[in-house]
Amino acid sequence: MIFADRMDEVKASAIRAVGKIIAQKKGVISFAAGLPDPTLFPFDEMHAVTDKLLKEDAMVALQYGPTQGHGPLLEKLCTLLKERDNVDAKSENLIITTGSQQGISFCSMIMLNPGDVVITENPSYLGAINAFRPYQCNFVGVDIDEDGMIMEDLEKALQENPNTKMIYVIPNFQNPTGKTWSKERCEKLIELANKYDVIVIEDDPYGQLRFRGESVPTLKSMDTQERVISLGSFSKVLCPGLRVAWMCGSKDMIEKVELLKQGADLQCNQLAQMQVLEFLNNYDFEKHIDKIRTAYGNKCQLMLDTMKAEFPPEAKYTEPEGGMFVWVELPGHIDTTELLNKAIESNVAFVPGESFYPLCDCKSSLRLNFTTVSEENIVEGIKILGSVLKEEIKSSQA
Template sequence: MRYSRRMERVKPSAIRSVQKKIVQKQGVISFAAGLPDPDYFPLADLKTATMEMMEESGRSALQYGMTKGYAPLLDLLVERMRAKEGIDAKPENILMTTGSQQGLSMCAMLFLDEGDVVVAENPSYLGGINACRPYGCGFIGVDTDEEGMVIADLDNVLSENPKVKLLYVIPNFQNPTGKAWSLERRKQFMEVINQYDVVVIEDNPYGEIRFRGEAVPSLKSMDTQGKVVYLGSCSKILCPGLRVAWICADESVTTQFEQIKEGLDLQCNQFAQMQVASYIQKFDLDAHVETIKAAYKKRCDLMLSLMQEHFPSSVTYTKPEGGMFIWVELPTSLSADEILDDAIESGVAYVPGEYFYANEGAKNTIRLNFTTVSEEQIQKGVLLLANVLKKYI
């Protein structure tokens, strides 16, 4: 087979490689997942919404739909973005995608040429980086602090690298660090990017899962030049298996995305879109999200308190205000990847943080997830991991 040169740049997911190791060892407590808790999928309500939707509009649900998406769902999403993110959008600004991952791939396809440069937070979501790799671009990581991307560093990167075309950021409870940008940092970020000919991809799958602090407006709500492409998703607030997500951008940009999507898959799953619309219309999605937030906060707080009690004092970690992840930093002399096999053998697993860097990454870092494990598993797993770390520290 004569594969394209593009395939030489495609890399397998290192996270899924870790998952394979875990599967091979029975009974391991895994903090390596990046999944919502299936116990909080609203099964009964979704079933009711689906059955009523089928009775009311079954033929339409099973038929082809518009490439842009199911019109009543577009209207509902416009309302929700205005209420939750402060985004003043119209249905013309939205295109439905098959998960946010498709949105990332479409952004890369639309904007990137060979030799362009993508700027991302350092570290960043591996799926966003891998979506860009096939297009022959380079990557530059910009470090973050507790308030978000370091603006002075970003300005230097943009001024010194005219080939930067795309910035990929996750301002809310970032994967993998769990950090959220402050309002002031978001304002500073927008001031800087408005000085350059660049596009910003604002990926926001975790934004509604804030269980501490006040909500902060999205970058898209501050966008006065049409530079921000916003990616939203139902995966973390409803369920990921439906793959219902969307792009919100300037109308001229969504028109381009619509043309791309026609060639990719013609349209998103019409049935799933109508399921989600029916659920939002008939049930209280906000109340459902509050239930998820309360459960995740309890687990996050438990994990943090146990880490504080049992981890060696030289180990530091983030204290997220929402989302699904805690970022751990070990002493710089240690490699989390080299310790992983020992941890799995002891009965606990995580994802080494070095996999979340576009280029060479910090080897002394770990991503922990707290959403797919029970409180009992958190109590046991943190103690097991603490004992492993004490062997090396």
């Protein structure tokens, strides 16, 4: 069987690879996941809204619906985006997607010719990098510091790559680093995107999960040229299993995406869209998110406190203001893909950092998730990982 050329670019997710290794060994404390804490799902509320829908509106909930999405949900999203993100969107600016993952995939499909350049943060979300790959683009990674992407480096990248089509960024509590962009960096990004005439994809699954500090305006709210495509999702603030997310962009762009979606999968699950809408209409969404923020803030602080006590000084790590991840950078000669085997032998797991770099050119970092691990296991697992790191650094210096 001869596959299409694009399949040469497609890679397996490193996160899934780690998952498979862990599944074969019991007793591993895993910081490798990227899942929300399922004990925080609004079980009773979801049960109640679903019960109501299947009693009163099952003929609609179980039937085909519009490709663009359930009309009343689109309208509700317009209100939400205005109130929350100061974004003026009409229904025609929105389309419902199967997770933001599908939004990233559609952005690629609609925009990328083979050889086009995609600029990402370096490192960036590996699921996005893998979504771009089949479109045979070239990647340019731009380094980030504590305030986000370094703008001098970005402008240099734009100058050197005139065939850049888009810049993909996660400004809030980025996956994998947990870093957040400053308002100044966001404004500068928009300025450069306008100057060099490129599209910006703003992926914001974690934006609502801020447990410390001041929130930063969204890129979409700063966009005066319909240049930003923003991706939002209910996966991290409600339930990911429903797969309800959205894209927000220009009418012209959304119309094209709608045509693509007709061919790609016709539409998202109809019941799930109505479940989300009913939840939003009947319950206090902000109060629910607040519960998640508090829980994640506590877990994050516990992880950071334990790291402070247990990690060797050579290990540098981020101190996120929200989201789900802490990022650890080790001395450059340490290969965390190799280190993972030793860690799993000691019953602790993480995701090696390599695959978060679009060019896979940095091997000495790793990602830790704090949302799905119990407080007890956070302490225990970080202690073990601290020992593994100390041993590794010691033996590499010997």
